[in-house]
Amino acid sequence: MQDEKSLHSLGNLRSMEIIDINTGAKLGFIKDLKIDCDESKIISIILPSHRASWFGKNDDIEIPWQNVKKIGVDVVLVDGGEYILRE
Numbered sequence: 001m002q003d004e005k006s007l008h009s010l011g012n013l014r015s016m017e018i019i020d021i022n023t024g025a026k027l028g029f030i031k032d033l034k035i036d037c038d039e040s041k042i043i044s045i046i047l048p049s050h051r052a053s054w055f056g057k058n059d060d061i062e063i064p065w066q067n068v069k070k071i072g073v074d075v076v077l078v079d080g081g082e083y084i085l086r087e
Helices: 010-014
Strands: 017-020 026-029 032-036 041-047 061-064 068-071 075-078
Touching: 026 041
Parallel strands: 017 075
Antiparallel strands: 017 026, 032 041, 041 061, 068 075
């Protein structure tokens, strides 16, 4: 039986700030999730990019779920590694 403390709703996850464990940088908040419906599991989290690309379009940042290291009370710690573009 799963401990209720380890369960989070989508609304709860979206309200948590995402922090890169390598730099301590605040990456923002979850914009969307990529889900494998056949396996009933999260594939990756999608974060909005703060950089605009050509024609003013923002490229989203996709971080694989296995890079989520810890979900706390109000933050999610991720290993952003090569997925985060350094400025």
